[in-house]
Amino acid sequence: MSTAQPVQPSRSLAAIWISLISNIALTLLKIGVGLAFGSSVLIADGIHNAGDIIATVAALTSSMVSKKPADDDHPYGHGKAEVVASAFVAVVLALAALWIGYHSILSLTEPAVSESALPLVAAIVSLVWKLLLYVYTIRIGRREKSKSVLATAYDHLADVYASLAAVLGIGLSLVGEHLNWAWSAYGDPIAGIIVSLLVLKLAIEMGKEAVDILMERTIPPERLARYEEAIFALEPIKRIDRVRAREHGHYIIVDVRVGIPSHYTIQQGHDISREIKRCVIESDEDVVEVMVHLNPWNEGE
Template sequence: MAEKKVQTKVERGVYLSLTAYIVLSLLKLGIGWLYSSEALVADGLNNSTDILASLAVLIGLKISKKPADLDHPYGHLRAETIASMIASFIMVVIGLEVLISAIKSIVVFEIEPPSVIAGITAIFSALVMMGVYRYNIRLARQTDSQGLKAAALDNRSDAFVSIGAAVGIFGAQLGIVWLDPLAAVLVAIMIIKTGWDIFYETSHNLSDGFDYEEGKRIEKQILNVQGVKQVTDLKARKHGNSVILDVTIHVHPDLNVIESHAITEKLEAELRRKYKVESISVHVEPHEIRKEVETNE
């Protein structure tokens, strides 16, 4: 898949999320304040943070398109990862604000039962966001985009948040008035958790962390290349939605330079095809051949 086509698909998903968040946040905040629902207002504030997060991801995607230069020989793909981290900070801060507000409401207990209209709005929002999540997670898997994956996970958590808000609103209608602000507390916790999950993954990638199991799968794939006898000193790191790989392979000591080079070309083509490896540095070493000495007694 061409890089330009991948970027177009990712941007399409982010624009979809952004549009949904703008519409739903205005709808939830308006109806939440009008019909006295703490949970729906919290949900609307959650979507407001998502607008900022989506904008951050979109800016990161624009920057990541810039070609390599003297200061960025590998390009600017990590701008997308940095944008995802900024989005996680925004989510955590707003989540804490919603949490404090909801707890104050429970302690003071100046609560009015919300309207059924607020509950219907929450259910409608959940259905919309689940649809956006399914679309974006499919695109994220196709493009291996960290930014879009973060956006998709946020879409899903937003759907669950709206369901929780609906439960609190309808519970308040049944006489359990404190259930609405309690739902707002749960909404805040989910916002904070989503922000933390995104922060954890992005910080892991920015600090050159790499999934151990994926590394073992790449090593196994290298060993499947004809002519590779052994793999040592494999190092990998994420660069946006691509992988940068440094590896030492051992080949038969009798091979000449041209034959060894042919093995490395075959290896590089295989890894680029299967693992979206952007840059590969292969060091070739002669494989030590151990001969068994038979002794006749």
């Protein structure tokens, strides 16, 4: 019988470890340079990165837990540990967005700070670094179907937004100083406000997806239709009463209720259940468990 491909812990964990080390390095870089040169957007971006460290640790822990096999206390496995981590990352991003927005607005009420080239270089380094990390982790997350790695990838994407805004804001301030544009001196905090809105939007989208899975929202109708088609292809199946499915982290669990001839023996019913499981799993590599309930069907129904 075909089964879903297991997540490769080495790739997923390696991606998260690389993200963790990168976040620590970038946090020290941004906060250090931001404090030294008084760049509010770089400091805000650095604080955001500090929150990323906590989020990445949560993703790392959940990724390790999710690989544990099913046990008596968790008969359906530990896959939702990654979804919990994804929800946690969404909360961290939302708090970071509010923090960045608040301090950026405060900066607008204070005298503008003269920018220098080093904060701009730090922001560019962060932008390139985070863009590469996003591409790397999104590929690993999609390939391994790991919610925790995907959450880490979207966290990197939020940092790409933040670093891009920092580059634009600091760059605008530097250009404005040479061209005597008084308004450009506030490019830094304005960029921070834009960053906060982008990060908040990303956090809401991540949080909604995590909540949908935790609340066991059904999978898309076209996927359910694929399961029904595979089941109906079996000759003994006379009626499909219900097909339900839910994500459980990086895999899917399916519930099936079908009608078979009422005169079938228990052995025949057992064999049909095995065939239903086989055909559903073969129709979708993400399915790892199919629970089958057989109902009696009589001629003329």
